[in-house]
Amino acid sequence: MREKPSSNAEVDYAISLGTKIIPVEVKAGKTGTLKSLQVFLKTKAQKIGVRVNSAPPTWHTASYALPGMADQSFELVSIPFYLVGQLRRLLEEKQNNG
Numbered sequence: 001m002r003e004k005p006s007s008n009a010e011v012d013y014a015i016s017l018g019t020k021i022i023p024v025e026v027k028a029g030k031t032g033t034l035k036s037l038q039v040f041l042k043t044k045a046q047k048i049g050v051r052v053n054s055a056p057p058t059w060h061t062a063s064y065a066l067p068g069m070a071d072q073s074f075e076l077v078s079i080p081f082y083l084v085g086q087l088r089r090l091l092e093e094k095q096n097n098g
Contacts, residue, residue, distance in 0.1 A: 011040050017091050020046060024087075027053040034076075038066050041074050048075040048091075052084055059094065 013024040023040040025032075037049045042064070055078055062076040077094075079087060 011036050014040075015050075015088065015091075017088070017095065020048070022046070022048055022050055022091065024050040024052060027051060029054060033065070035066065038064050038074075042066070042072075046074075048077065050087065050091075051076060051078045052081060052087075053078065054080060056080065057083060 011023040012026045015022050015024060021044060023037050023044075023046070025034055025037045032051075032053070034049070034051060037051070041047070041049050057080060058076075058078045060076060061073050063073050077087075077091070079090070083090070
């Protein structure tokens with residue numbers, strides 16, 4: 001999902017959760033930069049993003065690694081490939097339980 005034709009930043013998927021649009025990045029390995037996800041979150045003023053990769057599931061507060069955003073943070077949900085079918089349920093549970 002690329003908003004501007006000249007942009008190099010694109011998220012792989014976006015899902016809706018109530019009134020929120022949640023960006024989803026899929027990475028082949030356990031690591032990888034999340035520049036596109038961070039740009040999306042900043043541009044759309046969202047506070048939660050999802051990374052799908054081969055690492056164990058985690059949910060934590062992450063700091064922006066982009067210039068000019070070092071003092072801001074967002075919630076990063078990392079799930080392994082086998083949990084993709086449960087993503088919406090996990091996000092809804094977290095939203096309902098705070």
